[in-house]
Amino acid sequence: MANVERITVTVSTDMAATLRHTVEDGEYATTSEIVREALREWARKRDNELRDLEVLRAAIKEGLDSxxxxxxxxxxxxLRARFAKKD
Incomplete structure (x- = not known):
């Protein structure tokens, strides 16, 4: 992996145990791999939320400008008058 920067992340004892067990069970090679995947998922979710927010802002602006x-x-x-005519 080129251009790698090491950072320290503090997690609860339970979470650390879960990470270690997941590696021991062979699901991942390292705990870092798990954290990287979690961060990628977080980034995707955040990007989607930011896109949704921009769409909402554009819709609000369009409404205000209309x-x-x-x-x-x-x-x-x-509406009450229309529905009263249908009865």
Missing amino acids: GSGIPAEDVFAE
Whole structure:
């Protein structure tokens, strides 16, 4: 692995035991491998959340830029009138 930087991470005793057992069971070669995979998953999740946030911000901006809104009371009054005609 080129350009590797060592950092120290402190985990609970239980978590450390889980990491060691996972390596001992042969699921991973090292505890570092487990942590790297967890960090990759965290980064993917974070990237997805940031993309979703940008989409939400764009939708809010589009709504604000579209002009003045309609009071909720007017919208509900119109809906009530429409549904009253159907009965």
